[in-house]
Amino acid sequence: MSSGQDFDPASMPRTDPSRWRLRSGEEGGRHVWVYLKTEEEAARWPQSVEDRYWMGLSTDAPELPKATSPLQAARNGWSFYKMLQSSDGHWAGEYGGPMFLLPGLIIAMYVTKTPIPDEWRIEILRYLANRANKQDGGWGIHIEGVSTVFGTALNYVVCRILGMDPEHPVAAKARACLHKLGGATGIPSWGKTWLALLNCYDWEGLNPVPPELW
The missing domain is CATH 1.50.10.20 (Glycosyltransferase)
Structure with missing residues (x-):
């Protein structure tokens, strides 16, 4: 086993990121990450752009034209941001700062x-x-x-x-x-x-x- 000095956290076991789904709006505002363990479950509940974004996967979002003005840049941002909207209308956000x-x-x-x-x-x-x-x-x-x-x-x-x-x-x-x-x-x-x-x-x-x- 590697020593603490040269240990690479990337070598830690991990789950399949394509199997995670974010459920929100169904339990009084709670965010619940659900892990689908079978191919059948995954096929019945495809990953959304929101899921893929938070899992660090490619969102497969369409390529937007390069902005030539501040207004177009803002519109491009909005075009992408609205794809991250949760099904109940809010935008989810990570709360991973505190370590306690x-x-x-x-x-x-x-x-x-x-x-x-x-x-x-x-x-x-x-x-x-x-x-x-x-x-x-x-x-x-x-x-x-x-x-x-x-x-x-x-x-x-x-x-x-x-x-x-x-x-x-x-x-x-x-x-x-x-x-x-x-x-x-x-x-x-x-x-x-x-x-x-x-x-x-x-x-x-x-x-x-x-x-x-x-």
Whole structure:
């Protein structure tokens, strides 16, 4: 197995991007990514331009004439943008900046024994491998942030819950980063709460938070 220094996140397992569909507008505004596991399902529910765009695939959008004026440039932009409109009329958008939201979801699913789909597991591990800071292997509070105890401890836990071997280059490098930062005992209140739910941190160690601050 590659060392943490030369590990390429592109080598992580991945799902078939042509099998993902974005369902929106049917559940009170929620965005739900659905993975179609058979050719028959995929044939019955073709990918939309919106799906392909968010999956990073070719949209097969028609070639637009080169703009020769600001107005034409704006019209070209609108011609493309309207193809990304969801079926219920809104425009979806990625919310992938914070690095402390995903751990809450996965830890909550784990402690409530809610099954985590295999396709989620594959893509979450691939996402975290690509979002780890190149220098030290940790994670910050957001995707552009320096590594912190908060981001590194929680996302390391996610990797382990989802089955990553402790000696996998991503896990080993993240763990070394966490030790260098002083270990998980220095994690802020939200992190202490999630770790306590896993029985990895004593409830007596949590900082009391006045309810009015929430």
